[in-house]
Amino acid sequence: MEIKVLGPGCKKCGTLAEATKKAVEELSIDANITKIDDMVQILSYGVMSTPALVINEKVVVSGKVPTVDEIKSFIQKA
Structure with missing residues (x-):
């Protein structure tokens, strides 16, 4: 699972x-958590308000x- 924190x-x-x-720890799952702070990358997800959470390339919040x-x-x- 790929999880990204945008901000x-x-x-x-x-x-x-x-x-x-x-x-992730409480669920005992294998996930790669990445923090993204580059505004160009953040905007590429269509996010206008940070912080944002992306799971498997889908913005969830x-x-x-x-x-x-x-x-x-x-x-x-x-």
Whole structure:
């Protein structure tokens, strides 16, 4: 599973990255988590509001930091 955290490096982006890491650990799945801070790459996903979470190349949330449980739900649906 490929998971990407999109954001310019703000505090919320870091919070989302940590929450995503925790969700992956709690689900005991094999996932590659990548942080992307390049604005050109972020815009290529159609994201206008960061932070954003991309799972298997699909944007699942942008503009807010979801809870660990919400992230787990996104992962399970992917």
